[in-house]
Amino acid sequence: NDNTNDNTNDNTNDNDNTNARYPPTPPDRHWLFGHIKSIDHKIFGLPDYISYDVIFFAWMSRLKSRVIMFEVPTIGRFIVVGDAALAKHVLQAKTKSKHHGENENGSDRNDDTDTDTDTDSNTNSNSNSNSNSTNNSNSNSTSTNNSNSNRNSNRNSSHNHSAFPKAPIYNSVFPLVGRKSILALEGNEWRSQRRIYNPGFSPDYLRSIVSVMAQKCDRLLAACQEEDVDRDLPTNMLARATNLTSDIIAQVAFGEDWGNYPGGGGVGANDNGNDNINDNGIDNGNDNNNNNSYNTNASCERESEIRKNGIQTLNTFRELALIIDQNRKHLMNGSCNLRRVYRSWRLSVALDRDMRHLVQRRLDSIRASEREHQHQQQQQQQQQNEQQQQNQHQTTNQPTNQKDILSLTLSGFLRRQQRSKNNYDGNDNPASSSSSSSSSLSLSPDDMENVTSQLKTFYFAGHDTTATTISWAYWLLVQHPEKMEKARREVRDRIGHEWADNVAKNGTNTRDGLTYEQLQRCHYLDGVARETLRLYPPAGSMRCATDPDSRFKNYKLGGSVLHLNLYAIQRDPDVWGPDANEFVPERFMGDQGRRLVASHSFLPFSRGPRDCIGKYFALLETKIALAVLVTRYDGVALEAENEVYTTRITSLPMNGCRVKLRPRVL
Template identity: 25%
Template sequence: MVLAMTLVSVPWGLLVCGLLCLALLRQGAKLLDVLWLRPRRLERELRAQGLHGTPYRFPIGDIKDYGRLSKEAWSRPLPLRCHDIAPHVAPFLYNTIQEHGKTCFSWFGPIPKVTISDPDLAKDVMSNKFGHFEKTKFPALSKLLAEGLASIEGEKWAKHRRILNPAFQLEKVKRMLPAFSACCEDLVRRWTESLSSDGSCELDVWPELQNLTGDVISRTAFSSNYLEGRRIFQLQSEQSKRLMTNIQKILIPGYLSMPTENNKRMSEINKEIELILRGLVGKRIQAMKEGESTKDDLLGLLLDSNMRDVDEHGQSSLGMTLEDVIEECKLFYFAGMETTSVLLTWTMIVLSMHPEWQDRAREEVTGLFGKNKPEYEGLNRLKTVTMILYEVLRLYPPAITFNRKTYKEMKIGGITYPTGVMIELPVMFIHHDPDIWGSDVHEFNPERFAQGVSKASKNTGAFLPFGWGPRICIGQNFALLEAKMAISMIIQQFEFELAPSYSHTPHTVITMQPMHGAQINLRVI
């Protein structure tokens, strides 16, 4: 009774202020733990086990140094024919490994990031030998770009992978060759029309090859042409650049909820992409409900597999929701265009630097196909072209690192890692390690792959452009077949060399790209 009377006598304003103060104190305690206490504790645990790395700096770790060193390195182009690109592309990571060893740690904000450069341990992490590792993810960022198979986890990932697998089986990909060929024909015709009276021209092939792979993914995924998908490519390109240039701010908790001009634009981009895809997917689902036959494109195969999906007990499962399908379509567009376009671009750049290999590739292609369209059996017999593509993927991997995260305490290579530690697998550094690939590691030498990937280096698992284990890139057959078709049709028609305006400045915007384009002098054969 006395307590009740006391509560009634307390002014409401004071009570509300007290509750607000408690809430603020609780949030302050959480921030203190996330931004200071926990990082300091994790740093002590890692150092106690003999690991070396950078000291934690409140509140964003090494992100500022990462950005500063990258900006400085990217302001200076590399010499032509220089393939020793790791110090230039990722200078902070390069310096950290040089100073602290091949297994070391740095700080991604308040999160410790342990770099493991041993390919055997990297494969073990990706194959889940030590238990389940989560993909390192930032939900807000994934949602703004593509929250599909590449970022989801657990049972949802297993279901999506099971539903998507049929669409990427080699037999299904082979049926897409006519679409690959038609898109390449359009590219060759467009380049031919650009030639001057002497049969030559200068062209920036980087946007041209983005257009090509965008056209391919539009036709193979949605049975539409590139013009219908152009808007999505433009939007996703802008989105990835906005995400990367603002990564330091975006990592601050709650920053994406702030009404800044950049945040509002990224939200608008995401909504427009989803609106376009919702229309494409909705029309296809309606057509299927009305009895139309399933189109033999990626979306049709995905929707058909989704409807046929059954659980482990043989019962029909819910499959993917409409939102799930839209996110996977966003990933189709981004990954389908981005990975192959950067592979083709670096291949043309490198073959321009090494004309002797361009000649060898052309001799092989013309020997198999003459001036005719390449077909699957012939593409499958391209040994020199395949060796070239592998060596380009080794020197210029589209993704320079893969990242995982410990969801519980785990032991890797004799080191116990606490919960919540990022594990960084530096693909580019593994690909450029002289202890693995030999003293010619920074030379363009496709002959190293003459006996296949497993015998190309001292370690059979050191070639990781598409990842490893259960989460290996689902589209690698698609990407390699598309790349073989494109390179074959280009070298059938053209010789090429670097233009004087080309600047050799590889840098990363999600994938490794030529910072100032890829200016090439084309000459018709």
């Protein structure tokens, strides 16, 4: 067991019992499989339906090893990684050309690794947070594009791809996210798609959608009050949070109000028949104020049809996710249910059709807005010169109600198509041909597949995992009243007494007086969100060791599938201390929080260039929902000891984090 020392710079403590943490590759690849099968996981008091990650964590504790290996039917050698140093190696290692050599220990760094410092409001000022967020997500500037070009040329000559790409098991979720999903792409294809969609997750864009998220929380509070509190019923936090996050992502990513609440989109006590949010540039799906293009009846019919389509799409997503999860479990056991496979194919076809129709609706909306834009321009040209000069800047921009992520993307396609057309025609004046640009806007089949794949990915990842985080976070807070009160005090101090009193008394107008900067100063709420993600990570990661000679600390990785068990990594007592299983948001405050967030012991959004594109979006959404919920309600967790961390593609609370809500009395 003569293991070599690792030269990587990591925060984990590798000095104690290295051989136990990194057992050498056994001569017989089935050795641990037989040993583990002899360990009935029920002896740990774990039910059969609990997440495999929890069972693996129990095995690791029993075997006193952070790395375990066994054979899985149809997959082969399966390595469960519960160690931050090995996880860091897997996430950072790149394929190398021969003249570069290869570092077995994973200590070789390059310009593409660990670029994310993951700083946010809990550890520094708003300006620093915005700067770090921009570095990670906003690639609009010319300097960034030039830098990317230079780095791309360097990559192509040396280390263009990850040495541990995504495992083939991700193919099973293609019906849900699409074959061109940013989750599954590698190399230059991934880099191109990431660059296209980065502007939709930049700090400036997040700042513009705070009021949209807050307005959706009005509906959340109304649904909790009318459907649960007034009827003296328990609240399924997962169900409520899923409706909230799906409504938000549909609005922000697709530009449509799906109204996934009882009674449709009009449940909110503050709806008053007008949901447009023109000041933030988000089209809420209501056309009542859209230059009187439609009359009231036509607008209501359109809204009803959009909401009907949205709820149908959401139901398709949910059923498809359930069937895919069942198919994956059958695959792991070496069996296959053909009837279920056929059903998943049918649902996938229906989902693709719904997404194409959604894209077409946005294309039609852009065309209509362009026509109105051109009409306004012609009218203004007939006005006096002073009026023309005053409005000239306004007429050169896109209409302000076309800033959802899909519209930003389609507008980018429009500009690229127009530039190509101008170059082909030798026309140096894009404005002269703008009248035909909107009518000729179309997507090739390949572009349509790319767009629909990313939309499905954003919807699936954007509503499912965030809803789980919100549910766990509030469920944890109601079990720790002192931490709930601490969060409330911060909301009153950072956002304002007037805002907090209004939400507590009325549960309405949550967007009034709420800003991005105020939320960035809510450090404790940020700690609550991150501590929840540490204890209950919503998703793991599976990678393939494509190099047959790949090693780490004399441990052979080649030809294996590696599962990064975040549940184990983020509860490692050697890193997180003896209270690793306790809910302690304070651990993410100050310098200690900075170090923990920057380490590879905290990986809910992965790390480096392949980190989650929507991580700041998810944190912002979680903080807004928690600020509203803790201000409005007290709660009692029901059957807290029986809540189970289980998995259905992503992790979730099996019983929905049920709580009994009580409006607060001021």
